[in-house]
Amino acid sequence: MNPFLIELYKKFLYGKITLSEFGEMRYEMNKTSNEEFAGFEQNEWKDFVIREKMLADKKTEIRNNLKFFAGQQSQIKSRGKIWLKIAAVLVPLTLVGSLFLFLNQKVNSNHSFLVEVARGNKATVTLPDNSKAWINSNSSLNFIANSNESREIKMNGEVFFQVFKDKKRPFIISFDDIKIEVLGTSFNVKAYKNRETIETSLVEGSVKISGHHLSREFILKPNEKAIYNRKSNNLTIVQTNNELETAWKSNVLRFDTERFGDVMNMLEDWYDITIINKYPQIENDIITGSFKNEGIESVMDILKVQYNINYTRKGKIVTILPVK
Amino acid sequence: MESDIIKSYLKALNKGSVNAYTTLYDMYADKLYSFSLSRLKSRELANDIVQETFMKIWTMHKAISPDGSFQSLIFKIANNKIIDHFRENINTIEFENYIQYIENEDLKDESIENQLYFDDFIKALNLCKRKLSNRQLEVFELSWEKGLTNDEISKVLNVAEHTVRNQLSLALKSIRSEISKYGVLMILIFENLSEYANF
Numbered sequence: 001m002n003p004f005l006i007e008l009y010k011k012f013l014y015g016k017i018t019l020s021e022f023g024e025m026r027y028e029m030n031k032t033s034n035e036e037f038a039g040f041e042q043n044e045w046k047d048f049v050i051r052e053k054m055l056a057d058k059k060t061e062i063r064n065n066l067k068f069f070a071g072q073q074s075q076i077k078s079r080g081k082i083w084l085k086i087a088a089v090l091v092p093l094t095l096v097g098s099l100f101l102f103l104n105q106k107v108n109s110n111h112s113f114l115v116e117v118a119r120g121n122k123a124t125v126t127l128p129d130n131s132k133a134w135i136n137s138n139s140s141l142n143f144i145a146n147s148n149e150s151r152e153i154k155m156n157g158e159v160f161f162q163v164f165k166d167k168k169r170p171f172i173i174s175f176d177d178i179k180i181e182v183l184g185t186s187f188n189v190k191a192y193k194n195r196e197t198i199e200t201s202l203v204e205g206s207v208k209i210s211g212h213h214l215s216r217e218f219i220l221k222p223n224e225k226a227i228y229n230r231k232s233n234n235l236t237i238v239q240t241n242n243e244l245e246t247a248w249k250s251n252v253l254r255f256d257t258e259r260f261g262d263v264m265n266m267l268e269d270w271y272d273i274t275i276i277n278k279y280p281q282i283e284n285d286i287i288t289g290s291f292k293n294e295g296i297e298s299v300m301d302i303l304k305v306q307y308n309i310n311y312t313r314k315g316k317i318v319t320i321l322p323v324k
Numbered sequence: 325m326e327s328d329i330i331k332s333y334l335k336a337l338n339k340g341s342v343n344a345y346t347t348l349y350d351m352y353a354d355k356l357y358s359f360s361l362s363r364l365k366s367r368e369l370a371n372d373i374v375q376e377t378f379m380k381i382w383t384m385h386k387a388i389s390p391d392g393s394f395q396s397l398i399f400k401i402a403n404n405k406i407i408d409h410f411r412e413n414i415n416t417i418e419f420e421n422y423i424q425y426i427e428n429e430d431l432k433d434e435s436i437e438n439q440l441y442f443d444d445f446i447k448a449l450n451l452c453k454r455k456l457s458n459r460q461l462e463v464f465e466l467s468w469e470k471g472l473t474n475d476e477i478s479k480v481l482n483v484a485e486h487t488v489r490n491q492l493s494l495a496l497k498s499i500r501s502e503i504s505k506y507g508v509l510m511i512l513i514f515e516n517l518s519e520y521a522n523f
Contacts, residue, residue, distance in 0.1 A: 013362045013363065014362075015365075015426065015439055017423065017427075018423075018427050019420070019423050019424045019427050022414075022420070022423045023420075025414075026414050026415065029411070029414065030411075030415070034404075034407055037407060038403055038404075038407065041399075041403055041406075041407075042396075042399060042403075044359075045359060045395070045399045045403075046395075048355060048358070048359050050354050050355050050358045051358050051361075051362065052357075052358050052361060052439075053354045053357070053358065054353060054354055054357045054371065054374070055367075058367075058371055059350075059353060059354075062349075062353070062371065062374060062375045062378075063346050063349055063350070063353075065375060066345065066346060066349055066375070066378050066379065066382065067342055067345075067346060069379055069382060070342045070345055070382050071342065165372060165375060165376075167376075184372070204368065205368075221446075221450055222446070222447055222450055223447065223450040223451055223454075224450070239450070239453060239454040241454075
């Protein structure tokens with residue numbers, strides 16, 4: 001590499017390059033062959049002094065990924081049959097707050113596995129490919145490993161995925177009408193069968209959405225949410241707040257300018273209760289709120305004060321009434 | 325040049341020792357990470373390079389010579405990936421925006437801990453764009469992401485050029501003030517993520 005390019009490149013490496021110098025560096029770099037560039041870099045690597053270490057959490061995460069990868073590779077060679085084995089070490093990580101965990105894991109003959117989470121519960125599982133899934137209440141997830149070429153997910157409800165990076169095997173979540181394809185990334189999918197929309201919010205990485213009713217493929221960027229409407233077959237992309245989208249994972253129940261009626265549905269799933277609304281006028285009121293680890297009583301008490309309603313509770317049945 | 329200790333780890337690695345494998349990872353991950361980061365300006369990509377490189381090392385663990393240089397091997401595997409990402413990066417308009425931002429905001433001389441990386445910049449930008457008005461967002465995207473001049477934008481949107489200039493400067497001002505707050509925001513995000521990890 002010529003001395004002029006080397007000088008510019010070093011400025012670039014130290015983050016001290018101006019835009020016009022960068023333009024020149026790019027021009028020179030685009031004319032430089034990979035071999036020439038690699039020859040220069042080899043010497044740089046020899047004398048390289050660490051300037052910034054990995055974040056401790058990331059370093060541990062990748063070490064665990066590598067351990068898993070090494071174990072998996074060995075099993076492929078020695079046994080040939082891997083999925084059953086790994087599904088058996090699948091770990092439900094925790095009980096959530098006072099809610100008890102109801103987890104139904106089955107390993108069927110096609111080496112897929114199914115996790116069902118009942119209403120009022122949540123679960124965290126590690127999938128056979130080392131991806132992680134946080135599963136919200138009243139949701140299910142089916143991981144299908146047909147071959148070593150792809151990873152396929154069928155799901156209902158809401159799941160947050162942290163996908164294990166493996167470029168050779170795309171991770172695909174498919175519905176009847178659309179397909180969400182990812183490499184390595186974290187994102188939230190909300191697709192309850194009884195609702196009209198499939199929502200995908202991206203935290204990190206990138207996600208591709210395609211479908212036979214869609215005019216083209218859509219690529220999501222972090223902090224964007226794609227909302228697909230199953231009736232109109234329309235897909236819109238909006239900016240979103242991921243803290244809000246994924247608050248449920250940390251056991252925070254959060255709603256932001258949502259219809260009272262929708263919030264009642266969320267509360268039913270969250271607390272495994274039935275709500276009877278005898279005050280239909282408030283169905284379309286818009287409410288905002290956030291609750292962490294609170295019982296249904298205290299949530300209802302807050303709503304009572306804030307939105308001027310009355311309620312009664314008998315076991316699992318909550319009835320909302322107008323204030324007399 | 326490598327010591328006997330490393331030689332013994334490499335011998336164990338040949339035999340399939342996962343312990344030796346992760347120990348070698350612990351020894352070299354930071355160097356590879358830092359090297360990649362200075363070239364790619366993205367923590368996310370640098371982490372990817374580390375993981376992919378070490379995955380490759382496992383797939384060839386039986387064939388690695390204990391007498392060869394392990395460091396050179398890491399370099400050979402990683403560098404092709406780094407060069408590909410580097411070339412792709414520097415030829416995008418987003419990366420040019422990033423360099424321009426660093427230059428204008430005079431962040432060139434920031435200490436390493438405070439360095440704003442490309443991936444942070446893109447994330448911050450996406451967050452900040454939410455705070456813009458529709459018109460500001462439109463002007464900003466045409467200018468920064470499509471690379472149109474103010475004159476071209478005024479024709480596309482059918483407004484006076486000084487309106488474009490004003491909207492753009494308002495948008496940039498808002499983005500600047502948001503990004504300067506971003507240090508704190510990043511910490512919030514990390515806190516949140518580690519909370520999930522303990523979940």
